[in-house]
Amino acid sequence: xTRDEKFELVExxxxxxxxxxxxxxxxxxxxxxxxxxxxxxxxxxxxxxxxRLDEVNYLKTWLYRIVVNTSIDFIRKHQRVSIMxxxxxxxxxxxxxxxxxxxxxxxxxDQLPPTYKTIIILRxxxxxxxxxxxxxxxxxxxxxxxxxxTALRKLRVEMGEEQTYE
Numbered sequence: 028x029t030r031d032e033k034f035e036l037v038e039x040x041x042x043x044x045x046x047x048x049x050x051x052x053x054x055x056x057x058x059x060x061x062x063x064x065x066x067x068x069x070x071x072x073x074x075x076x077x078x079r080l081d082e083v084n085y086l087k088t089w090l091y092r093i094v095v096n097t098s099i100d101f102i103r104k105h106q107r108v109s110i111m112x113x114x115x116x117x118x119x120x121x122x123x124x125x126x127x128x129x130x131x132x133x134x135x136x137d138q139l140p141p142t143y144k145t146i147i148i149l150r151x152x153x154x155x156x157x158x159x160x161x162x163x164x165x166x167x168x169x170x171x172x173x174x175x176x177t178a179l180r181k182l183r184v185e186m187g188e189e190q191t192y193e
Contacts, residue, residue, distance in 0.1 A: 037073060040090070049066050065094065072097065087159075142174060
């Protein structure tokens with residue numbers, strides 16, 4: 028496959044699946060503008076490094092990896108800096124107990140180290156299978172499973188749902 032054919036294929040795939048990559052980036056930063064910046068940067072990186080895509084069958088996981096890494100880089104660069112306008116903050120105030128627990132869960136996920144957070148986001152927010160997550164992260168499937176269970180255990184503890192047995 029020529030470089031131009033790859034470029035066209037990647038371009039078409041990105042256009043058709045842009046909402047997936049936006050949601051993935053948004054799940055990391057919880058901000059529309061930042062998520063759009065991440066997706067734009069990830070697309071730029073993908074198109075710039077298109078020659079590294081040896082097998083087009085791995086296009087989906089290749090792009091996921093780029094978006095995940097770009098999201099993590101963005102968070103590292105902008106650590107602890109988040110500006111919310113008053114009206115945005117008020118519109119996101121929880122109105123029910125369900126919404127309160129959703130916010131608690133989001134906070135708990137945000138507190139996880141990046142490796143665990145990535146697996147939780149890819150598994151439950153992007154609805155990917157464990158073998159796809161292993162491809163994206165470049166980890167062994169058993170490592171992904173172990174990290175998923177560790178992350179879930181950490182979330183349970185954080186959410187106060189961990190059972191104590193005597």
